[in-house]
Amino acid sequence: xxxxxxxxxxxxxxxxxxxxxxxxxxxxxxxxxxxxxxxxxxxxxxxxxxxxxxxxxxxxxxxxxxxxxxxxxxxxxxxxxxxxxxxxxxxxxxxxxxxxxxxxxxxxxxxxxxxxxxxxxxxxxxxxxxxxxxxxxxxxxxxxxxxxxxxxxxxxxxxxxxxxxxxxxxxxxxxxxxxxxxxxxxxxxxxxxxxxxxxxxxxxxxxxxxxxxxxxxxxxxxxxxxxxxxxxxxxxxxxxxxxxxxxxxxxxxxxxxxxxxxxxxxxxxxxxxxxxxxxxxxxxxxxxxxx
Amino acid sequence: xxxxxxxxxxxxxxxxxxxxxxxxxxxxxxxxxxxxxxxxxxxxxxxxxxxxxxxxxxxxxxxxxxxxxxxxxxxxxxxxxxxxxxxxxxxxxxxxxxxxxxxxxxxxxxxxxxxxxxxxxxxxxxxxxxxxxxxxxxxxxxxxxxxxxxxxxxxxxxxxxxxxxxxxxxxxxxxxxxxxxxxxxxxxxxxxxxxxxxxxxxxxxxxxxxxxxxxxxxxxxxxxxxxxxxxxxxxxxxxxxxxxxxxxxxxxxxxxxxxxxxxxxxxxxxxxxxxxxxxxxxxxxxxxxxx
Numbered sequence: 001x002x003x004x005x006x007x008x009x010x011x012x013x014x015x016x017x018x019x020x021x022x023x024x025x026x027x028x029x030x031x032x033x034x035x036x037x038x039x040x041x042x043x044x045x046x047x048x049x050x051x052x053x054x055x056x057x058x059x060x061x062x063x064x065x066x067x068x069x070x071x072x073x074x075x076x077x078x079x080x081x082x083x084x085x086x087x088x089x090x091x092x093x094x095x096x097x098x099x100x101x102x103x104x105x106x107x108x109x110x111x112x113x114x115x116x117x118x119x120x121x122x123x124x125x126x127x128x129x130x131x132x133x134x135x136x137x138x139x140x141x142x143x144x145x146x147x148x149x150x151x152x153x154x155x156x157x158x159x160x161x162x163x164x165x166x167x168x169x170x171x172x173x174x175x176x177x178x179x180x181x182x183x184x185x186x187x188x189x190x191x192x193x194x195x196x197x198x199x200x201x202x203x204x205x206x207x208x209x210x211x212x213x214x215x216x217x218x219x220x221x222x223x224x225x226x227x228x229x230x231x232x233x234x235x236x237x238x239x240x241x242x243x244x245x246x247x248x249x250x251x252x253x254x255x256x257x258x259x260x261x262x263x264x265x266x267x268x269x270x271x272x273x274x275x276x277x278x279x280x281x282x283x284x285x286x287x288x289x290x291x
Numbered sequence: 292x293x294x295x296x297x298x299x300x301x302x303x304x305x306x307x308x309x310x311x312x313x314x315x316x317x318x319x320x321x322x323x324x325x326x327x328x329x330x331x332x333x334x335x336x337x338x339x340x341x342x343x344x345x346x347x348x349x350x351x352x353x354x355x356x357x358x359x360x361x362x363x364x365x366x367x368x369x370x371x372x373x374x375x376x377x378x379x380x381x382x383x384x385x386x387x388x389x390x391x392x393x394x395x396x397x398x399x400x401x402x403x404x405x406x407x408x409x410x411x412x413x414x415x416x417x418x419x420x421x422x423x424x425x426x427x428x429x430x431x432x433x434x435x436x437x438x439x440x441x442x443x444x445x446x447x448x449x450x451x452x453x454x455x456x457x458x459x460x461x462x463x464x465x466x467x468x469x470x471x472x473x474x475x476x477x478x479x480x481x482x483x484x485x486x487x488x489x490x491x492x493x494x495x496x497x498x499x500x501x502x503x504x505x506x507x508x509x510x511x512x513x514x515x516x517x518x519x520x521x522x523x524x525x526x527x528x529x530x531x532x533x534x535x536x537x538x539x540x541x542x543x544x545x546x547x548x549x550x551x552x553x554x555x556x557x558x559x560x561x562x563x564x565x566x567x568x569x570x571x572x573x574x575x576x577x578x579x580x581x582x
Contacts, residue, residue, distance in 0.1 A: 005306070013310045013332040014513070015296070019303065041304040041486075058485060061557065194349060194513045195332075220511070220519055220557065222305070222485045227518010228511055253557045257568050261552030266352065266511065266544045277548050 006037050009050035010159060010225055011195060016052065018045060018223065024119060031109045031163060036119050042223060044119045046087065048112070048158055055223050056120065059089050060252035065219040065262060066231055067093035068254055070152050070185040072242030073235070077151040078102070081179065083139040083167065084189075085156035086112035092126040094154070096248040104150075106135045106142045108163065140166055143175040151181050155188035160199065168199065170206045173234070177210045185235040186211075192226040193218060193269045203232050204273050213238045216273060217262040219253070239263060240278070297328050300341035301450060301516055302486060307343065309336060309514065315410060322400045322454060327410050333514060335410045337378065339403070339449055346514050347411060350380050351543035356510040356553060357522055358384035359545055361443050361476040363533030364526070368442040369393070372470065374430040374458065376447035377403035383417040385445070387539035395441075397426045397433045399454065431457055434466040442472050446479035451490065459490065461497045464525070468501045476526040477502075483517040484509060484560045491521065495564050498525045506530050507564060508553040510544070530554065531569070 007017040020037035024044065027034045035047045043056030054062065067090050071077055078101045080094050086107030094103055105127070107113060113134060117125055127134055135142060139155075153176045160168035176186050190196075190203055200216060207214035211234045218230035233239050243259055263278055270277060298308040311328035315335065318325045326338045334347030345353065358381050362368055369392045371385050377398030385394055396418070398404060404425060408416055418425055426433060430446075444467045451459035467477050481487075481494055491507060498505035502525045509521035524530050534550055554569055561568065 007308075013330065015308045017298075017306045017308065019305070039304065060559075192513070193511075220484075220517075222483070222517035222519075224518075226511075226513035227515075228513075251558050253559065255555075255558045255561060255568060256571065257555035258557055260571065261555035264546075264548035264552035266549055267542050267546045268351075268544065270546060277546060280547065280551065 006035070006045070006047065008047070008052045008225060014195070014225060016223060016225060018042060018052070020045070025115060027111065029109055029111045034111060034115060036115065045223070046116065046119070049162065051159060052223050053158070054087060054089060054120070056122065058221050058223055061219045061221045062229065063089035063093050064251055064254045065217070066090050066154055066156055066187055066189065068247070068251070069217065069231070069239060069242060069259065069262070070154070070187045070233065070235075071097050072245040072259075073237055073239050074151055074185055075183065075237075075241075079148070079150045080104070080152045080154065081106065081150040083153065083155040083157060084108070085154065087116040087120060088113070088123040088126045089120070090154055090156045091132060092123045095126055095129050095131060098248070100131055102131055102133065104133045104135055106137055106139045108136070108138055110136045140172060140175065143172075143179055146179065148179065149181045149184070150179055151184050153180060153184070153186045155186070157189050159191070168203065173203075173206050173210060177234075183235070183237045185233065185237055187234070188232045190216065190230050190232040192224070192228060193230055193266065194226050197269060197272050200230065200232075200269075201272055204275070207232055207234045210234055212236045215239050215263055216265060216269075216275065219262060297326070297336070297338065299338070299343045299516060305486070305516060307514060307516060309333060309343070311336070316406060318402065320400055320402045325402060325406060327406065336514070337407065337410070340453065342450060343514050344449070345378060345380060345411070347413065349512050349514055352510045352512045353520065354380040354384050355542055355545045356508070357381055357445055357447055357478055357480065359538070359542075360508065360522070360530060360533060360550065360553065361445070361478045361524065361526075362388050363536040363550075364528055364530050365442055365476055366474065366528075366532075370439070370441045371395070372397065372441040372444045374444065374446040374448060375399070375455075376445065378407040378411060379404070379414040379417045380411070381445055381447045382423055383414045386417055386420050386422060389539070391422055393422055393424065395424045395426055397428055397430045399427070399429055401427045431463060431466065434463075434470055437470060439470065440472045440475070441470055442475050444471060444475070444477045446477070448480050450482070459494065464494075464497050464501060468525075474526070474528045476524065476528055479523045479525070481507065481521050481523040483515070483519060484521055484557065485517050488560060488563050491523075491560075492563055494523050495566070498523055501525055503527045504529045506554055507556060507560075507566065510553060
């Protein structure tokens with residue numbers, strides 16, 4: 001076997017390396033350094049600026065959880081905005097829901113879309129769907145100029161360094177909130193509970209000023225630092241409204257137990273976030289309907 | 292900052308590396324290569340034969356879950372056997388329960404005990420407790436000769452390579468079962484759901500021949516490969532009996548939501564294990580008492 005390894009460079013105290021067979025692409029775009037590798041275990045792997053973004057083998061744990069948790073919680077999601085997400089993985093999952101009329105994907109770098117369409121065929125070319133609209137633009141600028149409102153905004157962003165740093169800020173969260181319909185939901189990629197607890201706490205505090213039912217949930221992705229990543233759920237519609245709803249088809253990662261379990265926070269994080277533990281009584285007893 | 296990195300060598304397609312400041316110990320014992328490093332983020336880190344065993348920062352997620360999940364499920368655990376576990380972390384957690392009369396720790400390598408007593412002071416020297424009995428012996432041999440029965444056996448072992456390979460086998464599981472009291476519980480360290488699903492399936496099939504309520508559960512440990520590790524729960528006493536029981540004190544990782552959530556298996560693993568999803572109704576409705 002080859003002895004080539006590519007390393008995630010997000011942290012200076014911890015790193016994951018993946019053995020690869022070949023370099024599929026190595027390109028500096030206007031915005032970032034895109035690299036693609038073929039690996040023996042994880043299939044094709046995308047790195048942006050030295051940080052692992054997704055692999056063919058474990059991306060379902062990320063994309064199903066960032067997309068279906070809010071899609072199931074919302075009573076009738078018609079118009080969705082995906083910030084970032086040029087790979088198409090979240091878009092693919094959102095489009096499975098028949099209520100969807102339009103999905104805007106606001107991606108900064110067109111090359112991410114082109115490259116992922118070529119190297120992640122399992123996403124099924126979701127940008128070809130007539131309900132999908134690709135906008136190549138900085139999301140901050142887009143949200144400042146757009147008048148539209150969305151039922152769901154998914155911030156499927158890179159990490160808060162460089163160009164994406166401003167997407168982890170109170171002003172950007174406020175921009176998203178302004179573009180949200182009354183019972184709408186925002187879900188943001190919000191980092192690793194062991195490594196980024198302070199950032200998560202800061203973002204949770206921002207979320208609390210924006211909506212009545214903020215919550216943090218997480219998923220198990222072995223190729224992300226620490227083996228997991230979390231999401232901030234921001235809405236006046238409780239996430240529990242999604243429990244028990246029918247799925248739009250078979251899932252790889254999500255099931256009803258995982259749906260609830262994703263919101264169980266280890267005690268050290270629950271304390272730091274000052275988050276209430278969720279009620280373990282059955283959904284019907286606790287939540288009789290949309291808030 | 293220093294630019295020294297130590298890597299976990301368990302897998303040939305994936306590796307975690309931790310930056311370290313200094314080597315605290317590097318010693319070849321009769322049984323294995325013991326290394327200890329001081330790291331800026333995770334505190335002291337123990338490696339055995341090139342595989343990360345524990346760190347000061349995240350070991351609670353492992354030790355609380357391997358110890359308290361079965362301790363809470365059992366109606367009155369008095370006699371406990373820990374296979375391996377020479378670091379003392381699981382022993383410390385078990386000893387917090389006032390029902391405990393005796394804990395035998397059967398560890399192969401005395402140096403693990405000595406080294407961890409020195410470099411993991413937060414474990415509080417649990418071998419000094421009068422209820423703790425250290426047996427330096429191969430666990431296979433110990434269980435073949437011992438007549439005693441235990442209410443709980445915790446197999447807190449290294450990975451199934453080299454000396455520990457025989458501990459992941461039907462004969463060893465049968466030996467543990469033979470040494471178990473009627474409503475006793477076995478919990479074994481049982482690897483990573485993404486990387487070792489075939490092994491987990493094999494061990495689950497063995498567990499099904501030994502007890503009525505086998506189950507797989509998992510915990511989030513960022514310094515283990517894939518960021519998580521799982522446990523096989525083997526008993527005629529359902530794990531759900533532990534839900535709602537009072538804790539022996541404050542926890543770092545465990546809480547009631549995490550307790551239940553640990554048994555939520557991602558759909559791909561649930562399918563492979565042919566495991567039933569747990570009932571999400573409240574504990575009192577589903578389980579009126581010990582089976």
